Amino acid sequence: MRDAxxxxxxxxxxxxxxxxxxxxxxxxxxxxxxxxxxxxxxSRRGGNVIWKGxxxxxxxxxxxxxxxxxxxxxxLTIAVISTIASVVLGTLTAVLLWRFRFPLKSAVEGLxxxxxxxxxxxxxxxxxxxxxxxxxGGIAEAPWPLNLTNIVIAHITFSFPFAAMVxxxxxxxFNPETAEAARDLGASEWRAFRDxxxxxxKPGLVAAALLSFTLSLDDFVVTFFTSGPGTVTFPVKIYxxxxxxxxxxINAASTVLILLTLVxxxxxxxxxxxxx
Amino acid sequence: MNTSSGEAARPGSPEAxxxxxxxxxxxxxxxxxxxxxxxxxxxxxxxxxxxGEIFALLGPSGCGKSTLxxxxxxxxxxxxxxxxxxxxxxxxxxxxxxPVNMVxxxxxxxxxxxxAENVGYGLSVERVARAEIDxxxxxxxxxxxxxxxxxxxxxxxxxxQRQRVALARALIKRPRLLLLDEPLSALDAKLRDAMRLExxxxxxxxxxxxxxxxxxxxxxxxxxxxxAVLEGGRLRQVASPAELYRRPADAFVADFIGTVHAxxxxxxxxxxxxxxxxxxxxxxxxxxxxLPGGCTPGTQGADGAVLVVRPEHIGVATGSPxxxxxxxxGQLGDIAFQGDHSIxxxxxxxxxxLSAVVDERTGDTLQSVGEHxxxxxxxRLEDMRLLPRDxxx
Numbered sequence: 156m157r158d159a160x161x162x163x164x165x166x167x168x169x170x171x172x173x174x175x176x177x178x179x180x181x182x183x184x185x186x187x188x189x190x191x192x193x194x195x196x197x198s199r200r201g202g203n204v205i206w207k208g209x210x211x212x213x214x215x216x217x218x219x220x221x222x223x224x225x226x227x228x229x230x231l232t233i234a235v236i237s238t239i240a241s242v243v244l245g246t247l248t249a250v251l252l253w254r255f256r257f258p259l260k261s262a263v264e265g266l267x268x269x270x271x272x273x274x275x276x277x278x279x280x281x282x283x284x285x286x287x288x289x290x291x292g293g294i295a296e297a298p299w300p301l302n303l304t305n306i307v308i309a310h311i312t313f314s315f316p317f318a319a320m321v322x323x324x325x326x327x328x329f330n331p332e333t334a335e336a337a338r339d340l341g342a343s344e345w346r347a348f349r350d351x352x353x354x355x356x357k358p359g360l361v362a363a364a365l366l367s368f369t370l371s372l373d374d375f376v377v378t379f380f381t382s383g384p385g386t387v388t389f390p391v392k393i394y395x396x397x398x399x400x401x402x403x404x405i406n407a408a409s410t411v412l413i414l415l416t417l418v419x420x421x422x423x424x425x426x427x428x429x430x431x
Numbered sequence: 432m433n434t435s436s437g438e439a440a441r442p443g444s445p446e447a448x449x450x451x452x453x454x455x456x457x458x459x460x461x462x463x464x465x466x467x468x469x470x471x472x473x474x475x476x477x478x479x480x481x482x483g484e485i486f487a488l489l490g491p492s493g494c495g496k497s498t499l500x501x502x503x504x505x506x507x508x509x510x511x512x513x514x515x516x517x518x519x520x521x522x523x524x525x526x527x528x529x530p531v532n533m534v535x536x537x538x539x540x541x542x543x544x545x546x547a548e549n550v551g552y553g554l555s556v557e558r559v560a561r562a563e564i565d566x567x568x569x570x571x572x573x574x575x576x577x578x579x580x581x582x583x584x585x586x587x588x589x590x591x592q593r594q595r596v597a598l599a600r601a602l603i604k605r606p607r608l609l610l611l612d613e614p615l616s617a618l619d620a621k622l623r624d625a626m627r628l629e630x631x632x633x634x635x636x637x638x639x640x641x642x643x644x645x646x647x648x649x650x651x652x653x654x655x656x657x658x659a660v661l662e663g664g665r666l667r668q669v670a671s672p673a674e675l676y677r678r679p680a681d682a683f684v685a686d687f688i689g690t691v692h693a694x695x696x697x698x699x700x701x702x703x704x705x706x707x708x709x710x711x712x713x714x715x716x717x718x719x720x721x722l723p724g725g726c727t728p729g730t731q732g733a734d735g736a737v738l739v740v741r742p743e744h745i746g747v748a749t750g751s752p753x754x755x756x757x758x759x760x761g762q763l764g765d766i767a768f769q770g771d772h773s774i775x776x777x778x779x780x781x782x783x784x785l786s787a788v789v790d791e792r793t794g795d796t797l798q799s800v801g802e803h804x805x806x807x808x809x810x811r812l813e814d815m816r817l818l819p820r821d822x823x824x
Binding site for chain 2: 330332333335336337338339340341342343346350351354355
């Protein structure tokens with residue numbers, strides 16, 4: 156056994172590699188931990204990394220900040236709508252590319268994946284130009300939640316390709332004979348889709364939804380270009396607050412967001428474990 | 432074999448089924464062709480299936496048999512021709528509107544449903560009342576001996592059990608026709624033999640017509656009442672297993688059903704009462720009277736004809752062969768002992784070889800003669816058949 160090549164887990168026994176791993180983890184997670192810890196710091200300035208004492212007052216202040224809360228509500232609304240739309244569109248796209256053969260199929264596949272690779276700034280600028288060209292810039296004056304339409308469309312644009320990719324991966328393990336069996340047993344195309352294909356896709360749908368939700372929730376660049384003064388989202392609001400001054404209020408608000416993401420991830424993972 | 436006209440064939444016999452398939456077919460396929468792009472996978476296939484029979488579609492992979500089954504199920508539509516079920520043209524009906532059910536090669540059991548949910552699926556789609564579904568599911572599971580497995584999940588079942596679920600799921604719909612795509616290919620050898628018998632027994636009990644696709648000739652011969660042999664998208668022959676073996680329509684069928692040695696015929700001439708053939712390796716042969724096989728010198732060029740003989744009809748003699756037998760001399764090769772019989776190799780002068788199936792005693796005798804001894808392979812004239820290479824051409 157001495158001369159056997161090391162297995163994949165044997166590498167973790169080398170102290171040098173353990174150190175690299177540890178440094179990586181520190182680099183990634185310490186800033187987040189610091190952010191959370193200092194949301195409880197009783198200091199007027201969030202940039203001040205000197206511990207002044209424990210307080211939860213900045214949570215109260217964050218929740219009391221009406222503009223911040225509106226932005227938070229906007230972000231959640233946009234995320235929910237664009238997630239639903241992305242999963243539906245992504246599923247349809249994935250099924251289309253998986254099931255049918257048609258001319259220029261590879262070109263369509265490339266086009267679908269384009270928003271994944273295209274720089275976000277380009278997408279943001281092009282969408283901003285698109286909306287102003289068609290006079291949709293004024294939509295921001297419309298009553299809530301219609302004023303969020305532009306942002307929702309923008310978010311669907313960049314998140315549905317991710318959803319399509321995840322769902323397509325799941326489709327690869329689908330046995331097409333089961334759908335045919337359903338048809339053979341009397342099911343219409345729609346029944347076969349609903350009764351056989353969707354249950355198979357479920358873990359993929361959950362993963363796609365989670366991915367779309369987080370992509371939408373923390374998007375800054377594209378949102379920045381497509382939002383108006385009346386349609387501020389959470390990341391855009393935080394950015395404007397940071398420019399003014401960094402207060403522990405921002406730490407508190409960010410902590411709430413992190414907590415929300417963690418809870419969602421936890422439920423998604425648990426659901427997937429039950430499903431499999 | 433042939434029943435004289437007027438005399439009724441025994442019910443259930445291949446002749447009776449053939450008669451019914453002609454006069455009152457359950458399924459008839461009329462001149463069906465299927466093209467996928469530039470590839471024609473079925474070329475003008477016509478056949479009829481009688482109610483109550485087990486009909487096998489047999490052929491090597493890529494012969495079009497699975498496509499034919501999918502056409503009957505409704506997953507494909509014919510490029511030309513008609514598929515008529517019970518007098519109704521179903522060629523354009525979608526699969527969910529055909530009174531036909533299928534057992535898929537992968538069994539296609541729904542992985543997210545229990546055994547009972549799988550079996551009841553076809554009924555719940557039909558909106559049959561819950562109580563009736565439960566009752567019929569229980570009966571169907573009883574029929575395939577899975578009564579205790581109703582609550583199980585598919586991943587907890589063996590391959591054989593999954594197949595039973597697929598069978599029960601299809602049979603519960605009481606189809607006019609049950610299609611089975613390579614039903615035994617995914618099972619291990621021992622289970623396969625048991626399942627063969629069980630399928631035949633089940634068909635007998637439920638009385639539903641089975642159409643089975645298989646590439647395994649022994650499976651087709653053992654299970655089917657009648658067999659259609661397909662090759663290269665064309666129908667070569669439809670006949671009972673015995674007929675296929677004894678009277679193959681062409682050299683392909685002869686070789687596919689069992690094995691044959693084929694000798695190309697170079698020249699066919701009619702001389703007074705006999706037919707004179709010049710055959711490769713056998714030289715000139717004079718065949719008296721009628722031709723064995725479906726080949727006539729007028730319609731078949733000599734290049735298209737072969738003489739075939741089966742290894743089990745070849746005898747091996749150390750001395751002179753029985754008078755009147757066709758014979759060819761060679762050297763004794765390997766003798767493979769198989770228990771009740773032995774397979775003897777005979778090397779012919781030109782580097783080719785014949786194999787003969789001989790009984791235990793002859794095998795022993797030949798064993799004592801020793802390898803390379805001069806021997807004569809011989810067979811009776813009537814065991815030989817003169818066949819076209821391709822009956823469909």
